[in-house]
Structures are given as C-alpha cells and as structure tokens.
Amino acid sequence: MVSEKDFIASNLAATPENGNFQWSAPSNIALVKYWGKKAHQIPANPSISFTLNSCKTITNLAFAKKENDGNFSFDLLFEGQPKEDFKPKIQKFLERIAIYCPYLKNYHFTIDTQNTFPHSSGIASSASGMAALAMNIMSLEKTLNPEMTTEYFYQKASFLARLGSGSACRSVKGSVVVWGNHAEMENSSDLFGVEFPAKLHDNFMNFQDTILLVDKGEKQVSSTVGHDLMHNHPFAEQRFAQAHHNLSAIQSVLENGDLEAFIQIVESEALTLHAMMMTSLPYFILMKPNTLEIINKIWKFRNETKIPICFTLDAGANVHVLYPENVREACLQFIKDELVGYCQNGQYICDAIGTGAINIL
Known part of the structure; x- marks a missing residue:
C-alpha cells in the first residue's frame, strides 16, 4: 500500500x-x-x-x-x-x-x-x-x-x-x-x-455540463470553513456512511448506464451537501432563490419530456446541469428558453467531460 x-x-x-x-x-x-x-x-x-x-x-x-x-x-x-x-x-x-x-x-x-x-x-x-x-x-x-x-x-x-x-x-x-x-x-x-x-457506459461518454452562473459573488463560506463545520455535526456519521453507500451505487450505474438511478444519486447528493450546511452550527443557506427556481424548472421539464436531465450543486448557488450528449440540442434549447433568465447577467458556460491535465510546454 x-x-x-x-x-x-x-x-x-x-x-x-x-x-x-x-x-x-x-x-x-x-x-x-x-x-x-x-x-x-x-x-x-x-x-x-x-x-x-x-x-x-x-x-x-x-x-x-x-x-x-x-x-x-x-x-x-x-x-x-x-x-x-x-x-x-x-x-x-x-x-x-x-x-x-x-x-x-x-x-x-x-x-x-x-x-x-x-x-x-x-x-x-x-x-x-x-x-x-x-x-x-x-x-x-x-x-x-x-x-x-x-x-x-x-x-x-x-x-x-x-x-x-x-x-x-x-x-x-x-x-x-x-x-x-x-x-x-x-x-x-x-x-x-x-x-x-x-x-464507463456509453450513456456517460462526453456527458454534458452546462454551468448556470446564478451568483458570481465571493463565496459566502470558504471551503475550509465549510469542511470544518462537519466536526461535531449531529449528522456527520450518517452522512459519511451515506457517501460510501452512494459511491457503491454509482459505481454500478456508471457501468450499466442506468440514467434514472444516476439522476437520483446525483441530485440527492447535491441536496444533502446543502442540508449539511443548513444543519451545522453556525448554519448557512448557500442557495439563492434563483437556484431553487432552476431546480424546480429542471424537475418539471424532466417530468414532462422524460429527457434524462439533472442538476448538481457545489457549495454555492450555481447550478451544474448534467445530461447525455444525445439530448444536447433539446437540453440547450430548454436552458436558453427557461433557465438563462435566472443567471446573473444571463451568463452560463457549456462544458463536458474531459480527461485531465494536459502538458502544453
């Protein structure tokens, strides 16, 4: 080892x-x-x-x-x-x-x-x-x-x-x-x-990530402070156990291509992260009203179209919208029509899965 x-x-x-x-x-x-x-x-x-x-x-x-x-x-x-x-x-x-x-x-x-x-x-x-x-x-x-x-x-x-x-x-x-x-x-x-x-299953090859910039301000809570809040957190041990369980579950999903199970794990993980911040001492709400509006719009769109689009969040207000490459056009159209209005100055970034660091010189 x-x-x-x-x-x-x-x-x-x-x-x-x-x-x-x-x-x-x-x-x-x-x-x-x-x-x-x-x-x-x-x-x-x-x-x-x-x-x-x-x-x-x-x-x-x-x-x-x-x-x-x-x-x-x-x-x-x-x-x-x-x-x-x-x-x-x-x-x-x-x-x-x-x-x-x-x-x-x-x-x-x-x-x-x-x-x-x-x-x-x-x-x-x-x-x-x-x-x-x-x-x-x-x-x-x-x-x-x-x-x-x-x-x-x-x-x-x-x-x-x-x-x-x-x-x-x-x-x-x-x-x-x-x-x-x-x-x-x-x-x-x-x-x-x-x-x-x-x-990796073909469903996740070149998976898309459109990042909606809801709030471009200074981070409300630094990562170091956020991590420290897990010490003595009343739900910390359950959270760590949940992460181990979810990692086992997502391993199978990434191999078998089950997009429905992928969505459930990824969105649950995003909301759990924010739940931990809301239940720490001191406590913080890192989402903004527009973050919640975007989440609800994504849920509604997914429910109506059955397109496998989902969200995840970092420790902040911005939303990462994840979806397979084969539904890219429909998802981008939805993002432009329904979600960009919730972004600060209408800003968003289109990205996709990459491979890591690249030697330039």
Whole structure:
C-alpha cells in the first residue's frame, strides 16, 4: 500500500539551471460529494467526480537556480499581472509539500496563471489551479529524476495537488475520478485520486455540463470553513456512511448506464451537501432563490419530456446541469428558453467531460 513516505523525492541526479513548463488542468464536479476532512487534507468520506474539459487553469512555471537559503522564492502573476493576494495560499502550499519536494528551495519560480473561465465567475478555481501547479512541479521533478515512471508522476501530482486543495487531486488524470478509501473501489486512496476502475457506459461518454452562473459573488463560506463545520455535526456519521453507500451505487450505474438511478444519486447528493450546511452550527443557506427556481424548472421539464436531465450543486448557488450528449440540442434549447433568465447577467458556460491535465510546454 502506498504511503506518504513513498512521495518523498529521491534519486535526484540532474540539476538544471533554469527552464519552464506549462500545463493546463481542468475543474471537476463531484457526483458523490466530499464534505468534511481530517488532518493533512485527508477526506472524511470518499467522493467521485466528472472531470471537466473547458473550465481549466493554464499555468506556466519558470524556474532559475538560486542559493538554498532555506526559503521559498517565487513571483505570482495572474493573467500576466502581479497578484499579491494569491501569494499566501501558494506559500502555504509550498510549505506543505516541502518535505516531499525538498528541491523547491533551490530555485526561484515565476508562476504565471490564467483561467479559461471568467475570474470571480463563481466557479471554484482552486481545484484546477492547484492541479496545474502540481503538474508543473512534477515536470521539474521528472527533469531532476529522469527515471521516474509515468504512474508515479501522475500519482504524486495528484498527491501534491490534494495538499493545495482537496478536490484538486481529482483534476489530474481521468474522465471520472475517485478520491478516498472505499472498500469496493480498486486502488482507491485517501492520498490521491484514481481513475474510475471500470469501463464507463456509453450513456456517460462526453456527458454534458452546462454551468448556470446564478451568483458570481465571493463565496459566502470558504471551503475550509465549510469542511470544518462537519466536526461535531449531529449528522456527520450518517452522512459519511451515506457517501460510501452512494459511491457503491454509482459505481454500478456508471457501468450499466442506468440514467434514472444516476439522476437520483446525483441530485440527492447535491441536496444533502446543502442540508449539511443548513444543519451545522453556525448554519448557512448557500442557495439563492434563483437556484431553487432552476431546480424546480429542471424537475418539471424532466417530468414532462422524460429527457434524462439533472442538476448538481457545489457549495454555492450555481447550478451544474448534467445530461447525455444525445439530448444536447433539446437540453440547450430548454436552458436558453427557461433557465438563462435566472443567471446573473444571463451568463452560463457549456462544458463536458474531459480527461485531465494536459502538458502544453
């Protein structure tokens, strides 16, 4: 079984003076939600997500040798402009991964990052951002240790990404990714995400995700605070047990293509996530009136047309509308006619299942 110690860098033979790498990494949307964590970014329950394709972060990492003075040295640019308020998060990330990547203190880094989706669009960029940065760091490590296997490269990238943002470990590799120990999921781990171990049914190939931007404001509750609210939550243990059960159920569904069962699990998971926030102390309602209007419209449309369209939610007001590719035209027409009016400034993003991080440079 893989342990944290296996990710401490060794056999670093090469010492490049400078260079740069560039990776893109996508956002992802959980079907069975991860909510609640233990120390060191370990999930309280397993989760499974669809990797997105278009909503991604593109990060360029330039590095130059420096004296190892025991400190990290980096400049951070967002869309080419210095972004000082992002720096503390990156500093914290580097401190967390220092034991696994001791070579980082030998270099000065220039991190230049951009998103393909609008900044402050209400789409969480920490998953894609941390995954993209982790991929670049692993490219540097691969240069230092050319013997590294591809499997180790991706496994450690997911491991590092998790230490930046838990769900980032699901944005590294694969169309459907499982994170967290689960008895029935082969090779599943709390330490990194793994590709869904079975063949995905044709119904879920190129599955569509239209993201309705209901509220583009600052997150009402940070993910860290939200996860912490699960400590001493009166329903926490039942929720964790439910997640294990739902992950077992959705594994069969993704293999057999049962869209009705898929809808039931995914919508129930979304509403459970929000129920946990509503029943925590302090308590929060993260949905907006327009979120509820959209949900009711989707239910009505599905009931009337029998088209297998459904929703899921993150810890916020925006709605991810999920549907198979073969009903794309009808669903998009419905979204334009009935749902876009509930979006802030009529904004929405069309996306679909992707495959994970891509090496650009």
